[in-house]
Amino acid sequence: MKTLLRLLQRYYNWGLCYRDSTRSVGLIRIGLVLLIWSEWAGKLILCRDVRPSGILLNSAFFLFTGLMCIGLWTRVSSIGAAILVSIMFNIHQSFKHHHTFLLVMVVCFIALTPCGRSYSLDRWLALRRSLKSGLPPPPEIGNLWGLRLIAIQLSMVYFWTGYEKLYWGFLSGARIELLAYNYYAGYDYASIPGFSILCSVIAITTVTLEFLLAFGLYIPRFRKYLMPAGIVLHVLFYLLLPIRTFTLAMILLYLAFIPASSVHHFIDNMHKGYEPA
Amino acid sequence: MTPANQYQSDKTAMEEIAESKLAIVCRVVAFTLLMLYVVFGPFYKQVLKGRGNLFRSWQMYHTRGIDVCDVQFYIRHPDERIEHIDHLQVLGRDKLLGSHHHSRRIMGERGVLRVGQRIRQKMGGAVDLRVNARIGTRDGWKTLYVDKRIE
Numbered sequence: 001m002k003t004l005l006r007l008l009q010r011y012y013n014w015g016l017c018y019r020d021s022t023r024s025v026g027l028i029r030i031g032l033v034l035l036i037w038s039e040w041a042g043k044l045i046l047c048r049d050v051r052p053s054g055i056l057l058n059s060a061f062f063l064f065t066g067l068m069c070i071g072l073w074t075r076v077s078s079i080g081a082a083i084l085v086s087i088m089f090n091i092h093q094s095f096k097h098h099h100t101f102l103l104v105m106v107v108c109f110i111a112l113t114p115c116g117r118s119y120s121l122d123r124w125l126a127l128r129r130s131l132k133s134g135l136p137p138p139p140e141i142g143n144l145w146g147l148r149l150i151a152i153q154l155s156m157v158y159f160w161t162g163y164e165k166l167y168w169g170f171l172s173g174a175r176i177e178l179l180a181y182n183y184y185a186g187y188d189y190a191s192i193p194g195f196s197i198l199c200s201v202i203a204i205t206t207v208t209l210e211f212l213l214a215f216g217l218y219i220p221r222f223r224k225y226l227m228p229a230g231i232v233l234h235v236l237f238y239l240l241l242p243i244r245t246f247t248l249a250m251i252l253l254y255l256a257f258i259p260a261s262s263v264h265h266f267i268d269n270m271h272k273g274y275e276p277a
Numbered sequence: 278m279t280p281a282n283q284y285q286s287d288k289t290a291m292e293e294i295a296e297s298k299l300a301i302v303c304r305v306v307a308f309t310l311l312m313l314y315v316v317f318g319p320f321y322k323q324v325l326k327g328r329g330n331l332f333r334s335w336q337m338y339h340t341r342g343i344d345v346c347d348v349q350f351y352i353r354h355p356d357e358r359i360e361h362i363d364h365l366q367v368l369g370r371d372k373l374l375g376s377h378h379h380s381r382r383i384m385g386e387r388g389v390l391r392v393g394q395r396i397r398q399k400m401g402g403a404v405d406l407r408v409n410a411r412i413g414t415r416d417g418w419k420t421l422y423v424d425k426r427i428e
Binding site: 012015016090098101105109112143145148149152153156157160161163164167168169172174175177178179181182185186189190241243 | 301304305307308311312315316319320323330333334335336337338339341342343345346347365381382383413414415416417418
């Protein structure tokens, strides 16, 4: 019983008592909107759907995501954006991809954090108010439980994609060969010596790395090795396969695994010694 | 006060702010429900093979490459000599450039026969055009044709 209570306490502390710098969530907020625009905006410009309901919905999408990006009335705009992207995802059949689902989930999670306390117009306005009133500036700190959900979401992406590949057809490298024939047709791959072995090595490495990333990113000692390995993996996916925003989203969301205080201090250190003109 | 010290004192101050019990309970419930959705949604779809759109699986690229064919066309001459032919070259397409991957690859049994018939039209009906082909399946390559004559 005591062990269970201790576990519950740890779960509560880890997930719900994570009060730290809001710079990570501020950066994710901006990056997410840019990614979701690059994925959807072309299909949502007003001329695409001239019905009044379509114009209204698409205008609301651009309004709320725009406000979220610049960080104005961020609490409201990010919740509005989360509701709208969830609706859009469900009504547009062409949006129903894994990578857009990831973006939708993360927009919902980031809306649960005080993501407007850093890198936002809200922050700038708050600083201006504090300057006028002579009070200290508001802290860039908040409860980041949404960031924990993002971390869990990323782990599950790695875990379940790895799980999906646990069958002989993939581990033998045959499915990698099929991808080569599918996207890079024109070469006689069968005549290349060691091609099948190379595909098998790629397949096993990918699955191993996915399982390591699913759990290892939580462990600081492993993180410094796994994060660059994960970035290389995603960059290769991006260059070799038509996966669009998925790579950039995953790399951006690695911020959820880096302690927010480290990100805060890293940015502080970058500005050290800067003297405004 | 340095930025680092300011940050630490702000953090301490924030930790001391008391929150209402209702807010804490709501947060615990929301966090737990969302976490369960993220963790067990794919379990429901991928392990239990559940249906419906409420939950999502993480099966990326699991159908890509299925039905793609590895094809080798060749002519069997009357003296039993075999002459391999490059179907893209015969059909007047650049082997690697100038076309989308959709038009370079051959998909499915019908695709193999269609390309075979186009080669036959180009080369004339008198040649003994044959094909060896294998097709991509979820479990890997499966033999489709061995020394099949294109009619």
